[in-house]
Amino acid sequence: MNEKKTPVILMVEDNEHVRALNCSVLERAGYRVLTAKSLAETRRILAGKPGISLVVLDILLPDGNGLAFISELRQSTQAPVLLLSSRRDYEDIVNGLTGGADDYMTKPYRIEELLARIVGLLRRREAMCPPAEVARGPLVMDTVAQRGFLFDRDMLLQPREYAILLFLIQNEGRGISAEQLYEAVWKLPAAGNAGAVRTAVSRLRRKLAGSGYTITSGRGSGYCFEKES
Known part of the structure; x- marks a missing residue:
């Protein structure tokens, strides 16, 4: 019976600068952040069952496509998924949202918008799944x-x-x-x-x-x- 748990965000992003910046901002906002630069790293993190609250997932990764990975991700966690992509392809957006993602952002984006979307997704999840x-x-x-x-x-x-x-x-x-x-x-x-x-x-x-x-x-x-x- 512990204090209210800090939300854990898994940031999957291959760009080192973007990954470090997002991680720093999210930690200052009070979140615990786990980072991965590839799908292989993501799988290793998920295997440890770290209790993920939300996943921020880049679509274009060095060892695969984030869109295709969502179905595999759902076998490990039902946490909300926020997709990131530098592509503004309407088909990608539709495929992502119908394929299991909860939200979609195109790069470049303002960090304030990223934070706002994360807050909204976590709030929605809490409302749908009240804690025991x-x-x-x-x-x-x-x-x-x-x-x-x-x-x-x-x-x-x-x-x-x-x-x-x-x-x-x-x-x-x-x-x-x-x-x-x-x-x-x-x-x-x-x-x-x-x-x-x-x-x-x-x-x-x-x-x-x-x-x-x-x-x-x-x-x-x-x-x-x-x-x-």
């Missing part, structure tokens, strides 16, 4: 069993306490009004029901004691899940 566990320090939310654990002990959360806490964690650092919480958890109009949220949050604060996290609140700022200062 959401962890913050010693606090772990089991999204399958719908239970919360603190230092491996069951927090004995009531269903709505669990739903409120998970919703706040998923919106960590952002203020959520009582009305928003009520509508998200109770699935009913919030009019006049803020008291039920206050009561549930009060119980959650007690159950979070010792976790290093709390639920703050302030007039006009809503409820916010964050680290204790």
